[in-house]
Amino acid sequence: SQQGEEDPQALSIQEGENATMNCSYKTSINNLQWYRQNSGRGLVHLILIRSNEREKHSGRLRVTLDTSKKSSSLLITASRAADTASYFCATFYSSASKIIFGSGTRLSIRP
Amino acid sequence: EPEVTQTPSHQVTQMGQEVILRCVPISNHLYFYWYRQILGQKVEFLVSFYNNEISEKSEIFDDQFSVERPDGSNFTLKIRSTKLEDSAMYFCASSQTSGGLGEQFFGPGTRLTVL
Numbered sequence: 001s002q003q004g005e006e007d008p009q010a011l012s013i014q015e016g017e018n019a020t021m022n023c024s025y026k027t028s029i030n031n032l033q034w035y036r037q038n039s040g041r042g043l044v045h046l047i048l049i050r051s052n053e054r055e056k057h058s059g060r061l062r063v064t065l066d067t068s069k070k071s072s073s074l075l076i077t078a079s080r081a082a083d084t085a086s087y088f089c090a091t092f093y094s095s096a097s098k099i100i101f102g103s104g105t106r107l108s109i110r111p
Numbered sequence: 112e113p114e115v116t117q118t119p120s121h122q123v124t125q126m127g128q129e130v131i132l133r134c135v136p137i138s139n140h141l142y143f144y145w146y147r148q149i150l151g152q153k154v155e156f157l158v159s160f161y162n163n164e165i166s167e168k169s170e171i172f173d174d175q176f177s178v179e180r181p182d183g184s185n186f187t188l189k190i191r192s193t194k195l196e197d198s199a200m201y202f203c204a205s206s207q208t209s210g211g212l213g214e215q216f217f218g219p220g221t222r223l224t225v226l
Contacts, residue, residue, distance in 0.1 A: 033214070033215075035217075040200075040222075041219065041220070042202060042217050042218060042219040042220050043154065043202060043204075043217040044217070045214045045215065045216065045217070048214055088153070088154065090154075098144070098156040098159055098167055098169070099156070099215065100156065101146075101153050101154040101155070101156075102153065103152075103153045104153060
């Protein structure tokens with residue numbers, strides 16, 4: 001399978017703490033993207049990191065990519081209740097014109 | 112800010128009926144996609160569309176499915192004879208550049224319930 005797989009499957013943390021989610025994939029990619037999905041809603045694009053990049057920041061988000069380990073991590077700093085959602089990594093392979101989503105991490109922020 | 116829109120937000124149909132899900136991609140985008148998400152499962156790619164033809168489709172996208180861009184703005188997904196297992200959220204997406212080279216913008220989804 002070429003799918004990205006996230007871990008953990010579920011994560012519950014206290015508001016204000018940092019949340020780290022990981023994604024692993026199996027074959028070479030062109031880029032990796034992270035999306036957020038609130039329950040029953042659409043997908044919101046968070047950040048895209050290209051295969052030649054190692055780290056990217058956007059506000060409270062920090063994404064790293066290690067192509068040698070075929071893994072990525074998403075760090076959300078100073079978490080807020082509004083960050084409660086499912087987070088998916090999605091990988092794009094040059095041999096295809098589609099992105100492949102992982103199973104997601106369900107993040108819950110406790111007040 | 113431009114966004115992808117989808118109608119209807121919820122569609123209920125009887126098994127065996129045809130349904131058409133509609134999407135209006137972002138106006139200057141050239142690449143269009145349909146994905147689906149069965150409740151509690153991951154988002155699955157169905158089909159990509161560019162220059163009025165299918166670029167790629169998954170094994171899910173069988174002969175019961177078709178896509179069309181009937182005019183300059185709409186992008187539709189038709190399911191000819193719905194089955195119970197077609198019940199899912201269907202997401203449309205569009206992008207300015209090919210595949211995953213750039214951000215894909217997703218619509219809010221259509222929840223399809225097949226009874």
